[in-house]
Amino acid sequence: MDTVVVIILLLFGLLFGTISSLAGIGGGGFYMSLMILLLAIPINEARDTSSFIIVIFSGVTFINYFRQGKVDIKLSLIFAGFALLGGITSTLFFIAFPIDNTILKIVIASVILASGLNMIRKALKTFNSQRFNNDKQEFGFSFETFEHSSNLNKGIPLFFLAGFIAYLTGIGGGMLFVPTLSIIFEIPIHFATAISSVMIFFIGIYNATVKIFIGEIHYIGGILIAIGAIFGSIVGTKVSGKMPKSHLQFLVAIVLMALAIRMYF
Numbered sequence: 001m002d003t004v005v006v007i008i009l010l011l012f013g014l015l016f017g018t019i020s021s022l023a024g025i026g027g028g029g030f031y032m033s034l035m036i037l038l039l040a041i042p043i044n045e046a047r048d049t050s051s052f053i054i055v056i057f058s059g060v061t062f063i064n065y066f067r068q069g070k071v072d073i074k075l076s077l078i079f080a081g082f083a084l085l086g087g088i089t090s091t092l093f094f095i096a097f098p099i100d101n102t103i104l105k106i107v108i109a110s111v112i113l114a115s116g117l118n119m120i121r122k123a124l125k126t127f128n129s130q131r132f133n134n135d136k137q138e139f140g141f142s143f144e145t146f147e148h149s150s151n152l153n154k155g156i157p158l159f160f161l162a163g164f165i166a167y168l169t170g171i172g173g174g175m176l177f178v179p180t181l182s183i184i185f186e187i188p189i190h191f192a193t194a195i196s197s198v199m200i201f202f203i204g205i206y207n208a209t210v211k212i213f214i215g216e217i218h219y220i221g222g223i224l225i226a227i228g229a230i231f232g233s234i235v236g237t238k239v240s241g242k243m244p245k246s247h248l249q250f251l252v253a254i255v256l257m258a259l260a261i262r263m264y265f
Helices: 003-023 028-039 043-067 073-096 102-128 131-139 148-169 174-184 189-214 219-242 245-263
Strands: none
Touching (some): 003 028, 003 174, 003 189, 003 245, 028 219, 043 189, 102 174, 174 245, 189 219
């Protein structure tokens, strides 16, 4: 592989890894586009390789956020488990009842776009509020005082549905997980992006394992991008801890809206 191509893969992996860890998404759309455009590989191979990259990248993100105390393992495992169950159900459903999911993608893109706009509204509200009180509320959040039982009961059907829709449309879980955690569960954005990243890791283990055995992975390109993404994950998780709540909300909103608009075309 040409040296220039290697450098480009590493640099873009670094960029996409930073953005993905900050926004709490897997970044599959970024990686797939890069491989298709730069390496000229088939879309199926790019999709399988993306699953391989995501599990490596999100594993490092998981470790970094766990060290920062922003992750509740029990909550993440349960939510991820039901999202995965929803994804498996979606796969079986799609096999039994083949459908054209173009309309569904448009509907979901609209929901995500609306979530992004709502996130901007929250960011503006946060920005205009008193900084001292806002910071105290954000970083005073604790999973020890979080209403686990009631939120688990609410979260099970929501994340099953999120997993079902994500796998059916191919949009990736993070685009649905972050708005659900932040808007519906009212978990502070720093914690919501962290939990979403951990959920993506647990789900990614299953995806990557399946792709390794029955898929077609471009290992050289995938490893190079993954190396860059690992360093990007380290940068992103460190920046997240220092980034004001409103700024992170704006960033997540922009990423969500950009990906939603991309789904329309």
